Amino acid sequence: MAVLQNFVVDVVERMVDNVLEERPEVCLCARCRQDMILRSLNHVKPDYINEEMLTVPLEDLDEEIFASVLSAVLESVEVVHKYPRHDKKDQVDLSPAYRNYSEDYLDIILTKALSEVDDVCTCDHCLYALKVSCLTEMEPRYFSSEKGRLFVKLAEMDNQLLCQTLVLVYRSFDQIRKSPAHLTPEQIKGFS
Ligand SMILES: [Zn+2]
Ligand SMILES: [Zn+2]
Numbered sequence: 339m340a341v342l343q344n345f346v347v348d349v350v351e352r353m354v355d356n357v358l359e360e361r362p363e364v365c366l367c368a369r370c371r372q373d374m375i376l377r378s379l380n381h382v383k384p385d386y387i388n389e390e391m392l393t394v395p396l397e398d399l400d401e402e403i404f405a406s407v408l409s410a411v412l413e414s415v416e417v418v419h420k421y422p423r424h425d426k427k428d429q430v431d432l433s434p435a436y437r438n439y440s441e442d443y444l445d446i447i448l449t450k451a452l453s454e455v456d457d458v459c460t461c462d463h464c465l466y467a468l469k470v471s472c473l474t475e476m477e478p479r480y481f482s483s484e485k486g487r488l489f490v491k492l493a494e495m496d497n498q499l500l501c502q503t504l505v506l507v508y509r510s511f512d513q514i515r516k517s518p519a520h521l522t523p524e525q526i527k528g529f530s
Contacts, residue, residue: 340466344384344478345391346407347436350375352396353411364415368432369424372482374414379436379480381410386470431483439479439486443493444472444503451507458511459518467519471510476503 354374358364383406385391396404448468452460458468479489493499 340462342386342441342466342469342473343389344379344386344438344473345388346382346385346403347375347379348392349396349399349403349407350378350382350411353407354378354415356396357408357411357415361415361419364419365422365424367424369430370418370422372430372432373418373423374411375436376480376482377414377417378407378410379438380478381413382407382478384438384473384478386473436480437483437486438473439481439489440473440476441469442486442490443479443499444469444476444507446490446494447500447503448472448507451504451511455511458514459520461518461520463519464514468507468510468514471513472503472506475506 354371358366358371358374364370385403391399391403399407452458458464479486481489
């Protein structure tokens with residue numbers, strides 16, 4: 339199956355670096371930069387569809403996306419500048435891979451829900467479409483890896499989150515029943 343990728347990550351990284359260039363008074367250490375990126379990512383709607391975001395220059399982005407990324411980044415730079423965590427003794431994994439832990443949580447819920455139905459296609463294309471459909475509506479949850487694992491553990495005990503997620507999961511099942519993702523757009527048009 340194609341690997342899930344939130345294309346907003348790349349845009350946020352570029353925007354953070356752009357903003358930091360104009361703010362020489364802000365700390366540029368790896369931890370502060372990572373905190374700014376993680377915090378920004380949690381405030382921008384994820385996009386698992388528009389791969390062209392990887393190559394489009396920031397100034398050519400859709401205006402609404404540009405504005406929402408910029409405002410998340412500006413706010414995150416302020417917060418991290420005001421409350422830097424670079425002096426904290428705790429070990430932080432400064433890996434360049436930013437992970438949306440909603441993906442991990444969704445995998446658990448989706449696997450259970452799929453085991454209870456037998457009329458939803460789970461071919462690679464359909465499974466991918468199911469995940470993208472849910473993740474686009476779920477809150478993004480970007481954390482350092484230790485906090486991320488803790489989130490998934492706690493999330494499994496959160497009934498409200500389970501209900502919200504199941505609504506999205508069942509809705510995505512309906513979408514796939516009506517128009518399976520393994521069909522070409524022409525085949526889908528043929529149904530209507
Ligand atoms: Zn710093
Ligand atoms: Zn399929």
